Amino acid sequence: MRRHWTIGFTLIMVIALIAAACAAPTAPAPAAQAPAAGESAPAGEQPLRIVHFVNGVLGDKSFFDSAQRGVQRVADEFGAQTKTIEAGIDPTGWEAALIDTAANEEFDIMIVGTFQMVEYLERLAPQYPDKKFFLYDAPVNYEGEACAPNKCANVYSILYKQNEGSYLAGVYAAAMTTQDIEGMNPESIIGSVGGQEIPVILDFMVGYEQGARDTNPDIQVIRQFAGSWNDPAKGKELAKAQYSQGADIVFQIAGGTGQGVFEAAAEDGRYAIGVDSDQALIIESANPEQAARILTSMMKNVDNSIYRGVKLHLEGTLPYGTAEALGIAEGGVGLARNKYYEAITPDEVKALVDEAERKILNGEIIVETAFQ
Known part of the structure; x- marks a missing residue:
């Protein structure tokens, strides 16, 4: 009896093994892929975690607000978990706040902006080699003592060719300043107000002044600095002084100071050019009178650059350990052509600006820069 049971069990095992051998092979599980735009991370998979560290405050209707729009777009379209930390306007607290954020927040990518944060990030990023960092509007020194060799391989730096976009603003201002438009005078004088006299702001001004001179070699450009990014009263004072000297268009490159x-x-019946964002459209609901005086804005598309960076990160193609400069061709900068621009700008001026843009793109115009 035991022999018959053993033979039967053996026969069952052989049949099972033959069936398993004949079964179709199981396909390997597909590799995980980044969610497409508009999709969240698959169920059970940790969504991308992003911290946006602002060395200042939101509400400038310009630079930091543009960055925040990019972070929000990433949350909306990629399902990322995002958190924004505002460190305030006192520079003495920024490094401590950055260190505290890195130590206590859960993140895959930390996004930081401005040249003031370079040295702090160079010291911080090597301590977190498994984390990623974006630095917008400035590069870390990848070959410097703090970063070399390869200590900042987890940092992606985003630069902008603000000189290119500002060249278009200069062409525009020079062509508009003598037009027969209410609020313009016949004098060839335009102005600019910068937040601080630093290389990145000088780069705006160099491009602006070159575009203006190429359009009208006899034009006069008044250049002044407020010494602050959060002093609208100072911005107003400087702009009024320039208007009184004959300028009828002032390019503000001063963050919150530019609100002045x-x-x-608006008070003097003159005009302004905004910066970083399409500022006329941003402020029109709160102050339509001021919005109507903003002819255009030189947009530094921080929002687009952050979205682009995260998208490339998810695709596995973002070049960490390097700095990229984004200009007109890459959508990094450009001139706002909104309803105010369309309504007040004569067709011949629009054509002049469009031609200048084409010449920059095809290399006929090489825009000067403050960076050497």
Whole structure:
């Protein structure tokens, strides 16, 4: 009896092995892929975690707000978990706040902006080799003592060719300043107000002034600095002084200080050019009178650059350990052509600006820079 049971069990095992051998091979599980735009991470998979560290405050309607729009777009379209930390306007607290954020927040990518944060990030990033960092509007020194060799391989630096976009603003301002438009005078004088006299702001001004001179070699450009990014009263004072000297268009490159330039333009019946974002459209609901005085804005598309960077990160192609400069061709900078621009700008001026843009793109115009 035991022999018959053993033979039967053996026969069952042989049949099972033959069936398993004949079964179709199981396909390997597909590799995980980044969610497409508009999709969240698959169920059970940790979504991308992003911290946006602002060395200042939101609400400038310009630079930091543009970065925040990019972070929000990433949350909306990629399902990322995002958190924004505002460190305030006192520079003495920024490094401590950055260190505290890195130590206590859960993140895959930390996004930081401005040249003031370079040295802090160079010291911080090597301590977190398994984390990734974006630095926008400035590069870390990858070959410097703090970063070499390869200590900042987890940092992606985003630069902008603000000189290219500002060249278009200069062409535009020089062509508009003598037009027969209410608020313009026949004098060939335009102005600019910078937050601080630093290389990145000088790069705006160099491009602006070159575009203006190429359009009208006899033009006069008044250049001044407020010494602050959060002093609208100072911006207003400087703009009013330039208007009184014959300028009828002032390019503000001063963050929150630039709000005062818009106030002065509205009060004096003159005009302004905004910066970083399409500022007329941003402020029109709160202050339509000021919005109508912003002819255009030189947009530094921080939002687009952050979205682009995260998208490339998810695709596995973002070049960490390097700095990229984004210009007109890459959508990094450009001139706002909104309803105010369309309504007030004569066709011949629009054509002049469009031609200048084409010449930059095809290399006929090489825009000067403050960076050597």
